[in-house]
Amino acid sequence: MSARALTFRAAALILLVAFITAPQLFAFVFKPLTVNDAPAIYNHGSLLALTLSHLRTVFLATLASTVLAVGLGIFVTRPSGSEFLPLSRSLVNIGQTFPPVAVLAIAVPLVGFGEKPTFIALFLYGLLPIFENTLAGLSEVPPQALEAAKGMGMNARQRLLQVELPLALPVILAGIRLSVIIGLGTATIGSTVAAKGLGEVIIAGLQSNNVAFVLQGGLVVALLAVLIHDGMGIAERAVAKRLGRPVDEVA
Amino acid sequence: MIEIEHLTKRYGETIVVDDVSLRVEEGTIAVVVGTSGAGKSTLLRMINRLVEPSSGRVLIDGRDTLSIPEDELRHRIGYVIQAYGLFPHRTVSQNIATVPRLLGWDRKKIAARVDELLDLFQLDPGEFAGKFPHELSGGQQQRVGVARALAAKPAVLLMDEPFGALDPVIRSKAQDDLLAIQRRLGATIVLVTHDMNEAFHLGDRIAVMDQARLLQYAAPAELLTHPAEPFVEQLTGTAERPFRLLSLTRVKEALEPGDAEGEALVLSTTLHDALARLIALGKDALPVIDASGKAVGRITVERILAHGRLPA
Numbered sequence: 191m192s193a194r195a196l197t198f199r200a201a202a203l204i205l206l207v208a209f210i211t212a213p214q215l216f217a218f219v220f221k222p223l224t225v226n227d228a229p230a231i232y233n234h235g236s237l238l239a240l241t242l243s244h245l246r247t248v249f250l251a252t253l254a255s256t257v258l259a260v261g262l263g264i265f266v267t268r269p270s271g272s273e274f275l276p277l278s279r280s281l282v283n284i285g286q287t288f289p290p291v292a293v294l295a296i297a298v299p300l301v302g303f304g305e306k307p308t309f310i311a312l313f314l315y316g317l318l319p320i321f322e323n324t325l326a327g328l329s330e331v332p333p334q335a336l337e338a339a340k341g342m343g344m345n346a347r348q349r350l351l352q353v354e355l356p357l358a359l360p361v362i363l364a365g366i367r368l369s370v371i372i373g374l375g376t377a378t379i380g381s382t383v384a385a386k387g388l389g390e391v392i393i394a395g396l397q398s399n400n401v402a403f404v405l406q407g408g409l410v411v412a413l414l415a416v417l418i419h420d421g422m423g424i425a426e427r428a429v430a431k432r433l434g435r436p437v438d439e440v441a
Numbered sequence: 442m443i444e445i446e447h448l449t450k451r452y453g454e455t456i457v458v459d460d461v462s463l464r465v466e467e468g469t470i471a472v473v474v475g476t477s478g479a480g481k482s483t484l485l486r487m488i489n490r491l492v493e494p495s496s497g498r499v500l501i502d503g504r505d506t507l508s509i510p511e512d513e514l515r516h517r518i519g520y521v522i523q524a525y526g527l528f529p530h531r532t533v534s535q536n537i538a539t540v541p542r543l544l545g546w547d548r549k550k551i552a553a554r555v556d557e558l559l560d561l562f563q564l565d566p567g568e569f570a571g572k573f574p575h576e577l578s579g580g581q582q583q584r585v586g587v588a589r590a591l592a593a594k595p596a597v598l599l600m601d602e603p604f605g606a607l608d609p610v611i612r613s614k615a616q617d618d619l620l621a622i623q624r625r626l627g628a629t630i631v632l633v634t635h636d637m638n639e640a641f642h643l644g645d646r647i648a649v650m651d652q653a654r655l656l657q658y659a660a661p662a663e664l665l666t667h668p669a670e671p672f673v674e675q676l677t678g679t680a681e682r683p684f685r686l687l688s689l690t691r692v693k694e695a696l697e698p699g700d701a702e703g704e705a706l707v708l709s710t711t712l713h714d715a716l717a718r719l720i721a722l723g724k725d726a727l728p729v730i731d732a733s734g735k736a737v738g739r740i741t742v743e744r745i746l747a748h749g750r751l752p753a
């Protein structure tokens with residue numbers, strides 16, 4: 191990353207932290223966007239608390255997607271699980287094609303309002319990128335390395351843990367990153383079913399015709415997405431480097 | 442010692458290895474040659490049970506390999522494949538340490554063994570130990586591959602086209618290194634190659650395979666003088682055979698008493714190289730000395746040519 195890009199990220203981070211901890215400092219920016227003396231800064235709850243609970247939902251949902259998708263990806267690439275590959279693929283694909291709004295609509299009657307339906311929607315939505323990347327990562331392991339591992343007497347478990355997963359890790363991480371980024375945006379709609387999150391700010395703005403609110407919510411989500419995307423990218427490159435791969439090979 | 446008894450491998454209807462029996466004596470090198478698809482790799486991979494035989498058996502030092510758990514068997518058999526199969530995510534020293542680690546050696550012993558092998562293969566530990574495979578040249582990767590296979594001091598080493606990807610100069614150096622190391626460690630080696638020069642250079646015995654069958658398994662000279670089938674003759678290069686034979690014989694065996702003018706040859710020179718000298722110098726005879734420099738007789742073109750003659 192160039193020095194300029196780094197400065198830009200640092201500035202974005204400072205701006206984000208300043209804004210969610212002390213939003214009133216920025217009231218003067220948003221004031222011109224309001225009419226009829228409406229509040230310039232969201233006033234139904236703390237932005238910091240909303241941001242944290244937004245992140246929490248995304249984090250937990252992605253964690254659950256990761257566990258299931260990576261586990262499933264490993265299972266269907268073993269000889270004993272290979273016959274389940276097509277089935278798993280279609281199931282995971284359904285999770286992706288079903289719009290999150292529809293999932294919310296179905297989930298609410300089942301689990302009630304709040305964070306649970308959002309969690310379910312994000313979880314289902316996040317499965318596909320991680321599952322597909324796990325498959326891709328595992329299938330890209332050089333066959334000679336696997337042959338050598340077997341020929342030197344590694345058992346199936348040792349081959350998985352010592353050769354396959356480490357080599358697939360950068361690709362799996364890229365899948366997780368994609369899920370997180372999708373999740374950050376998608377989680378905003380969770381506020382329609384009363385999940386605590388940044389969607390609340392946007393929806394409040396839409397309902398009261400307050401452009402300042404809409405912009406605040408959108409801005410925080412966008413900054414979070416950019417920063418997390420980059421942060422995870424750096425982590426991926428560090429992992430790839432530790433695994434002895436030329437950095438430019440990792441997209 | 443490796444004894445292969447009536448080993449057969451079928452995939453469905455196709456027979457890939459057909460009733461092959463052969464024995465590799467302790468501390469010798471058996472080279473397997475043959476056309477592509479002849480079943481060479483499959484034969485090799487049945488020795489460490491990467492491929493399960495359809496019938497027949499393999500004994501190592503008299504023990505049926507089926508009676509040994511497969512991972513344990515493979516810990517004891519070094520295995521080198523064409524592309525070396527180095528682990529791209531592990532450094533040179535971690536790659537070499539693979540089997541010792543699986544065997545649970547302690548750290549110190551592993552580190553000492555890795556350094557010893559790096560030295561043996563002329564890879565400076567300070568420079569190479571921490572490098573990743575993609576930072577090595579082909580020749581260096583190849584040496585790491587062999588070093589890794591030797592790490593746990595296996596008595597048996599299986600090599601599937603280990604020098605296939607090397608350029609001719611590096612390749613012949615690698616072959617000489619292998620011979621030197623083999624003499625030092627006394628390992629029993631089975632090596633698959635497409636390169637007949639390599640086979641004659643390295644093999645104590647050569648196994649010729651074609652279409653799943655073992656056509657002949659014999660000492661290199663025997664293969665040249667008494668090819669079992671036309672295919673063997675063809676594979677060894679019909680026109681090349683006298684020259685190959687001369688490469689296999691040393692001056693010592695064609696020595697005759699007497700003296701000659703000119704630069705002396707050493708007893709261990711091959712007849713091939715001796716003839717080349719005689720042709721180059723335009724001579725009929727040259728004196729011969731032993732390793733200590735003492736004159737022991739002479740070598741003549743006539744005697745050399747007689748040694749290259751093939752039985753009708």
Ligand SMILES: Nc1ncnc2c1ncn2[C@@H]1O[C@H](COP(=O)(O)OP(=O)(O)OP(=O)(O)O)[C@@H](O)[C@H]1O
Pocket residue numbers: 452457475476477478479480481482483484
């Ligand atoms: N798992 C398998 N299933 C079906 N056929 C196989 C399998 N493995 C190998 N074969 C077939 O067995 C034959 C022998 O293969 P093998 O790899 O032993 O040949 P090879 O002599 O090593 O050839 P090359 O010199 O090209 O490496 C080939 O025709 C190959 O297609």
Ligand SMILES: [Mg+2]
Pocket residue numbers: 481482483601
């Ligand atoms: Mg082969």
